[in-house]
Amino acid sequence: MHFSENKHREMSDNDLLRYSRHIMLPEIDFEGQQKLLAAKVLIIGAGGLGSPAALYLSASGVGEITIADHDKVELNNLQRQIAYDEDSLGQSKVSSCAHRMENINSGINVLQLDEKLTGRQLLSQVAAVDVVLDCTDNLSTRFEINQACVAHNKWLVSAAAIRWEGQISVYHCGSQQSPCYHCLYGMRAAGSKESSQNFSNSYSNSYSNSCSNNGILSPVVGVMGSMQAIEVIKLIINKGDSLMGRVLLFDALSMQWESMILAKNPDCSVCANA
Amino acid sequence: MNITLKCFAGLKRHLPPHAKANAAVVEVGAEMSVHQVIDLFKIDREEAYLVILNGVFVCPPDRDSTILQENDTLALWPEVAGG
Numbered sequence: 001m002h003f004s005e006n007k008h009r010e011m012s013d014n015d016l017l018r019y020s021r022h023i024m025l026p027e028i029d030f031e032g033q034q035k036l037l038a039a040k041v042l043i044i045g046a047g048g049l050g051s052p053a054a055l056y057l058s059a060s061g062v063g064e065i066t067i068a069d070h071d072k073v074e075l076n077n078l079q080r081q082i083a084y085d086e087d088s089l090g091q092s093k094v095s096s097c098a099h100r101m102e103n104i105n106s107g108i109n110v111l112q113l114d115e116k117l118t119g120r121q122l123l124s125q126v127a128a129v130d131v132v133l134d135c136t137d138n139l140s141t142r143f144e145i146n147q148a149c150v151a152h153n154k155w156l157v158s159a160a161a162i163r164w165e166g167q168i169s170v171y172h173c174g175s176q177q178s179p180c181y182h183c184l185y186g187m188r189a190a191g192s193k194e195s196s197q198n199f200s201n202s203y204s205n206s207y208s209n210s211c212s213n214n215g216i217l218s219p220v221v222g223v224m225g226s227m228q229a230i231e232v233i234k235l236i237i238n239k240g241d242s243l244m245g246r247v248l249l250f251d252a253l254s255m256q257w258e259s260m261i262l263a264k265n266p267d268c269s270v271c272a273n274a
Numbered sequence: 275m276n277i278t279l280k281c282f283a284g285l286k287r288h289l290p291p292h293a294k295a296n297a298a299v300v301e302v303g304a305e306m307s308v309h310q311v312i313d314l315f316k317i318d319r320e321e322a323y324l325v326i327l328n329g330v331f332v333c334p335p336d337r338d339s340t341i342l343q344e345n346d347t348l349a350l351w352p353e354v355a356g357g
């Protein structure tokens with residue numbers, strides 16, 4: 001389907017052995033694994049969500065993974081950011097994460113962007129891949145990533161986590177009925193078309209909701225980042241039902257999931273006319 | 275009329291004592307809007323950013339005009355944006 005223009009590579013005997021547990025799955029088989037090997041993915045944010053997503057996609061044989069982050073590894077990251085260990089402290093996240101990914105699977109191509117992706121650079125990187133994973137930690141970056149994905153008609157697999165809670169969905173404005181991230185959180189975007197309206201006044205201030213302010217249970221980001229990897233694989237092999245049009249919410253403290261239908265907002269300032 | 279109110283994460287503190295597993299059947303006035311119910315339980319509108327009525331997200335602009343019906347389920351979650 002959507003990724004068919006990527007060139008498939010022949011699998012070696014080692015590839016067949018390495019990916020044998022994937023190939024056993026009828027939904028993947030040889031064809032699906034070849035699609036994974038031919039796919040190009042961009043992971044923005046190499047923290048709590050990006051770590052498990054990057055490691056699982058590397059192990060799964062996604063052929064080209066670009067990982068972007070501008071931070072260095074700090075001690076408080078090691079509580080949840082499983083791509084790193086104590087030897088990583090002080091190193092750039094992308095170089096340390098890429099090293100770990102390549103150690104897991106030397107047969108894939110890992111590209112490093114040790115910078116804060118924004119503006120034209122963000123747009124060009126998004127344009128170059130099949131799927132984007134939003135693994136960032138703040139709303140303003142999430143809005144910009146969403147806009148870039150809408151502009152280039154790219155699949156966006158977006159997850160978030162804080163305290164004991166997680167959230168994940170899939171967006172693709174090329175699909176007529178798909179909402180975008182702005183349809184969900186647009187009221188938080190200060191200065192947006194919507195926030196100028198009276199009813200949004202109580203939703204558009206600077207409500208702070210980051211892990212550094214609120215804390216995060218370590219495995220919650222592991223669960224959500226791993227689910228991002230699952231959704232990416234499903235999109236690449238074009239099997240199963242994606243989360244497009246639905247948002248899954250996870251409350252680890254009560255161990256409950258809630259599935260929410262999210263409709264496209266016909267007045268969305270980002271995707272309504274895309 | 276009765277509805278089921280579900281509150282997750284930090285919003286759970288707003289549920290009445292008889293709540294079980296993040297949910298309670300509560301009595302609200304007829305023809306109350308989503309916002310009126312949220313206000314009735316003294317829940318901060320901003321904190322309850324994700325409002326789900328019978329499994330469907332209710333956009334903030336629609337929360338004054340969306341009227342609850344008997345036996346509806348209203349679920350409230352805080353915003354989730356970290357990572």
